[in-house]
Amino acid sequence: MVLIDEITTFLTYLKSANTAQSYLHDCYHNNHVEGGEKKSFENAYRFIYYLEHGESFFATGKKADLITKPILYFYGMIHLLKACLLTQRPDYPENTSLLSHGVSTRKRKKQNYSFLQDEVKPQHNGLFPYFSTYLYGEKEAYLEKMDMNRLFHNIPEMRDMYIHYNKRDSMFPIGNYGDNFVTFPLSILDHYHTTEHRFIEKLQTSRLNIKGVHKQEKKLVVELMDPINPISNGPFYFHYQKQTFYFPWNRHYFLTFNEVMYHYLLLYNLSMICRYETEWWGDLIHNHPNEDYPFIQHFLDVTATKVPLMLGQYLLHLKKE
Known part of the structure; x- marks a missing residue:
């Protein structure tokens, strides 16, 4: 596909100090960032490493067992999001409150727990509301809880x-x-x-x-x-x-959120479950007790490819502006 090939080629193009610095300089110039040239030099290697680490986590996740995939994909997504944020916020992270994930979930799962009916609650501070605001213009993304079924519904795959x-x-x-x-x-x-x-x-x-x-x-x-x-x-x-x-x-x-936000919330919840709800997670993987298993497995197959494409498309779009 032409669009996928274009994104992949562009991400490869960004992986040098010269091309990364030039790209960031153009982003800061377009955003009227004071001292943009200096900041582009300061952020070039950080930008490259975010991209490389993100891609490495996704590549490792594709080869890993299902038991660890959510963690690898979630942290791969975080690195790619940070690369995107550097194009808009050259001083990121401005404070320590931004280092949290920006989402919360139930600490203990109820009896007869169903992932499709589970909820996450975006927070006022942290990475989720920060990237939702500065990458996608969603300044009130923290206003409501989101259930997993609703998130899945808005992913076309x-x-x-x-x-x-x-x-x-x-x-x-x-x-x-x-x-x-x-x-x-x-x-x-x-x-x-x-x-x-x-x-x-x-x-x-x-x-x-x-x-x-x-x-x-x-x-x-x-x-x-x-x-x-x-x-x-x-x-x-x-x-x-x-x-x-x-x-x-x-x-x-009908939601105006960007699809990247849905993948982040789903991966956050899945990564928390496979770390802290090991009995439920193990039972799901080995016994396939209900419809949660095929939905989660299919979503992980989708997000492994789609998240790098969506965030790569975001970076490519800035180049064309």
């Missing part, structure tokens, strides 16, 4: 799992990479219990730059000023293998 599990589609395709339009079935208005006018208003609040709207057969065609970018926030989610954007069927899953 999990769509087939939901079709198999409850025989209902969780998302539907609205357009391909590079298209200047997106298409919705008119039945989406019933699913969202809304009118066409209010639905379009809802899309506009999601930062969709709309040029015009018209009906075509039983579809609502929305013309765009510019194609949707794969790094765009929800409710538009990109499937890299299919090069297609997806949209949630159910209004409960």
